[in-house]
Amino acid sequence: MSNQNLISLFTYHVGCVEIILFVTIQAGFPHHRTFNDLYINEK
Incomplete structure (x- = not known):
């Protein structure tokens, strides 16, 4: 197993x-706001 394969497998x-x-x-x-909503509201 090459290093490249190991890294891509780990990332996947x-x-x-x-x-x-x-x-x-x-x-x-479901009642919690998504991270996206929180991020938009921070702006």
Whole structure:
């Protein structure tokens, strides 16, 4: 296994975990504002 493959695999895995967490949080707390809303309101 080359270093490049390991890095891309790791990046892909982290991306999947982040998406799953994000979807879970959105589904679990629909009354919470999304990060996007918070970011827009900060401006």
